[in-house]
Amino acid sequence: MRRGSDRISELDDSVLTQILSHRTTKEAAQSQALSKRWKNVWVSVPVLDFDFADYWEEEMIEIKEHNTFVDGWYECHEDFVRIIDDALASRQGQQIDKFRLVWKYQVKNFDRHGHPVRRWILLILEKRPRVLSIYVQPSICEVNVPDQAFTCLSIEDLKLHVDNRCPEVLRPAAVNLPNLRVLNLGYYTIEADCMNKLLLGCPNLAELELFACELNFSEISCGNLKSLVIFGCCHSAEIRVSIQSLQYLQVSITSYQPVGFVLENMTSLVKACVFFLTAEYMEREFSKSDSKIMNGLTGVTNLDVVLHGKDAKDMLKHSLKNFPYFENLKALHFESFGFALSDCIRQLDRLVRHSPLLEDLTFYRCQDESDEDELLEELTAVVTDHGNCRLAESNQGHTYGSLKELEDLLIKGMKRAENKKMQEIPLEEEDEEEDVDEENVGGEAEWDDEEEEAGENGEEQWEEEDGEENVSDLEEYDEDEDDDFGDV
Incomplete structure (x- = not known):
């Protein structure tokens, strides 16, 4: 029987190169085994995509608790470095359109000769990349991303997630990225002057994401920004977001944060996603700015509300007061994680x-212990009593990587916030702040376990039966309480 012709190999080199550009670099490199022609195609692919998980051998690596540190042999890390070095060496004089690196569990110490990631970034920048994406977590030694990454005129999409032993303060000497449209920064300390540099030096920036950063500024304002994500970040000052062009906003509100966000001038905002995050080991704390977060989202057409931790429903209640x-x-x-969805029906x-x-109205629940029929009955009552919307169960939640990863992020953020508070806030100032809170400055409503006081201008309040309800154990509304809601 005659063997069929290889139609794929008959395609032009430009088409084959385009096909391999959509595969990982490991998969593209394996095409060399097909023929000499495929080897020539492989070395002309303008996309390099490396993920350490594609190269390690499970029997060589012992992953300890929290999937953070790795014991054992370093050969896999050394081999990974050689593979990337060889790939870059094979592209001498060629342009690289996209370089993506994901290096988790990076435990080898490169302090003596400098971190290879810094060397790779410098080599890639010479090749005028359009996309540069770096994710290294954790890094035992300092990566020190070069300043040239913030002055490369060709970059349109820049992601830098570098989790060093100590958070690196982002201090680029200059920022000149006229073509940058997407900026994603993770695990950095960002000061006010740096944020101003980034916004001024990226005039066409449309999407900004800050992940697990320490934010030491009080305002974000950018004329062209369309999307803003601030997730898992620590900040000691209230952050004012005032962006008229913004269309999508995602923020996380954590119980250990003494301050939150104030949203203003969001005239173009269409969709928002708010995460309320708590855990048993966190001290519950409700800030005044957190009580304003939902008031800044009243003009959106799409809203996602995600609750994580048993006290998250109380944070949401606080924001709705x-x-x-x-x-x-x-x-x-x-969505609800860590408690039954029926617990937050109110x-x-x-x-x-x-x-x-x-x-x-769509809902998602993770490990919900509530009765299926009872839950659907309660949700249906919510829909039919107050409107004519459709009710549907979602098959995918907004879990960030995994629930375990989210828990680790919360622990890390809490520790950073506590350390910062101990270093910068004297005990006398803490006492003064507590006194100010008790006096209820500005006439804003304060959280109370027994009942909530009437607000300014005679606004209606969320009534509770005296002595029967507390913050962490919410019960069903009774008919009298429903009547107290009224229509706003």
Whole structure:
């Protein structure tokens, strides 16, 4: 029987190169075994995509608790470095359009000769890349991303997640990225002057993401920004976000943070996602700015609310105490992790009640212990009592990588916040702040375990039965409480 012709090999080199550009570098390199022609194609691929997980051998590496540190042999790390060095050497004089590196569990100490990631970045920048994506976590020694990464005129998409032993303060000498549209920074300490440099030096920036960073500034304002994500970050000052062009916003509110966000001038905002994050080992704390977060989202048409930890429902309740009215909301997605979804029916009821145009309500639950029929009955009652929207269960939640990864991120952020507080805030100032809180400056409503006081201008309040309800053990509304809600 005659063997069939190899139609793929008959394609032009440019087409084959395009095909291999959509594969990982390991997969593309394996094509060399097909023929000499494929070897020539491989070395002309303008995309290099390396993930350490594609090269390690499970029997050589013991992953300890939290999947953070690796014991055992370093040969796999050394081989990984040689593979990338060889790939770069094979592309002498060629342009590289995209370079992506994911290096988890990086435990080899490169202090003597400098970290290879810094050397690779310098080599890639000479080849005028359009996309540069670096993820190294954790790094035993300093990577020290070169300043040239912030002055490369060709870059359109820049991601730098470098988790060093100590958070590196981002201090580029200059920022000149006229073509940059996407900027993603992780595990850095970012000061106010650095943020100003980034926003001024990236005039066409459309998407900004800050992940697990320490933020030492009080304002973000950028005329062209369309998307903003601030997740798992620590900040000692209230951050004011005022971006008229912003269309998508994602923020995380953590119980250990003494301050939160104030949203202003969000006239173009269409979709928002708010994470309320708590854990048993965290001290519960509700800030005044957190009580304003939902009031800054009243104009959105799509809203995702994600609760993580048993006290997260109380944080949401705190944020709803000012009675925000979502006049344009058409789609609401609700998630709960760490407790039963039925435990936060009251909060969900309030969101639906104050959204007169709501059309779609979707929900996701993780390890929900509530009764299936009872939960659906409660959710259906929420929908039918306050509107005519559709109810559907989502098959995918907004888990960030994994719940374990999220827990680790919360622990790390909490420790950083506590260390910063101990170093910078004298005990006398802490006492003064507590006194100010007790005096309820500005007439804002304060959190109370027994009942909530009436707000300014006679605003309606979330009534509770005296002595029967506390912050962590919410019960069902009774008919009298429902009547107290009214319509805003």
